[in-house]
Amino acid sequence: MKMRVEELSTPALLVDVDAFERNLATMATRFPGASLRPHVKAHKCTALASQQAAIGHTTFTCATPREVIGMAEAGVGTHLLLANEVVDRDRLRSMVVACEAAGIGLAVAVDSDETIRSATQAGVREVLIDVDVGLPRCGVSPDGARRLADMARSSGMAVVGVMGYEGHLQMVTDQHERATRVRESMLLLRRAHDDVGGEIVSAGGTGTHRMHTIGLESPSGVTEIQAGSYALLDSQYAALDDGFAVALTIAGTVISVNGRRGVADVGLKALGMDHGDPSIDGASVWFCSDEHVTFAVPEGQQLVVGQRVHVIPAHVDPTIARHEAMWLVRDGEVIDRWAIDLRHW
């Protein structure tokens, strides 16, 4: 059954398949196979993850137990990393059970005695030491990594390496400064890795991936990159001009017109607003309300009730998490529907 994009109810999350596939190919050229561990938190979609696996990336990064369990139940990937701290033993245990049933490897990030104890008690077999590389969030200080690794090993778990997310550097606009600061961050991570050992040094994101090099002896010294947003992008990452294109928009319908001012049915309940207002090509966005975006078009441009607009979110990850499905579009035709099946926690 063929469907035109105009037949979709709005608001609807649209994926430009060609742009999406180019984004995947571009990243796979830069970081092929296991040198990229795509982060599923960006899209929360096992169907999309399957495309990343098909192009060669079979190891994945997750942020929540539900993402791990969903990936395992869908049978996508060979090895999952929960790159986040969890002390809920029941949910850790559910992750272990789901991955074992699927024959998929699982490693969990730890950064404290408590997270190690929870992992041990839940039957987790592999952990990574999460290292603070400058983002004031999770992660043990580099000096504390060795003690945690010893504790984890003496608890019977394998310590497969370290991770450190330089999230504070993703949006540093000056490329040279970004590169310098990523290198400094990675010195912290390597120092921790010298103390911890293990084959994995995991870091990076869409904003910093080009500042990384793969190999323990290479300049940045990582073994894998955790980027996720590159696949679909958003207006903020697009501003970095890193070779990716915006592949995700939200189709809306103009429901009210007053001269050059229009209102479409893409409100902030359909958007992640933490990076600010979305954009609309050829229009200026005034503000978003719960169910509406109010915008204006340039003088002389026609606006009619019922016409479609395409809204570009400023932050892709929390935007997708608000929707039930994304629609794949090529040449104006809807070719598939992907459930956003890894939502919530």
Added chain:
Amino acid sequence: MKMRVEELSTPALLVDVDAFERNLATMATRFPGASLRPHVKAHKCTALASQQAAIGHTTFTCATPREVIGMAEAGVGTHLLLANEVVDRDRLRSMVVACEAAGIGLAVAVDSDETIRSATQAGVREVLIDVDVGLPRCGVSPDGARRLADMARSSGMAVVGVMGYEGHLQMVTDQHERATRVRESMLLLRRAHDDVGGEIVSAGGTGTHRMHTIGLESPSGVTEIQAGSYALLDSQYAALDDGFAVALTIAGTVISVNGRRGVADVGLKALGMDHGDPSIDGASVWFCSDEHVTFAVPEGQQLVVGQRVHVIPAHVDPTIARHEAMWLVRDGEVIDRWAIDLRHW
């Protein structure tokens, strides 16, 4: 089966039942029965709407077709107003069918020829003229209301009145200024109502409800108020100090500690961020990431991994829309789970 609140997986939306019931009672005293038409977009929960109906409000405001259909299918309310423009005839038709099946009345807002045509073709029987009272969003100018009413009536529909949402005034902090500007806005709405007729003049919200008086001959001249956020509140509405208490928090678990800095698992995917960062009693919130809130406690205060925190969202409506359920809590005991069953569009 009794459950303590500490047993819930986090992040979890908690409703303080006592505060919630007091909020409902306070509003029902000010605007009893049909003088309040509670807006379900604030909570998207038929179980909560049932409580509003039980205290006497049996007419409801909705913002999306799914809210209307969900309310009708749950059999809550006697009359629903879709206070929003929709030109999708299939969804309008689904609303009409669901309401007719449930024996529930339905009126739909219109503000243009196109919205009237769509309503007519979908079999809608009652419309309200949505009037622009100063918020630059939907609504026809007061001068244009009569023509639309005539058009709707000649299309065979009943025009049951007018609505005008003074959303731009909800957060005016000076009470006197807020009252003055609400009165000015309502003069526009009354002028339109003089031209349109019908028994309904619908306006107001949680931020302005006290500036309204019920009755066509009363100072503000409305017949009903559309408030919704009052039931659960948020930190921004709480600042208005209007007699309501914050009844909604998000329970989180501290997953990482570094001195006085803590990280809890309540990230911006669990929050509406358009009104800014959430707050945590006794702590200062630094920033939110997708899955985390980073905060600091005062010197001398203990922070341990695994402890619970309660996060107060800055904007309740889009926060609730990110969750699958809310948990009702009294004296630390979970007494019910309410599905957020009206999510999406």
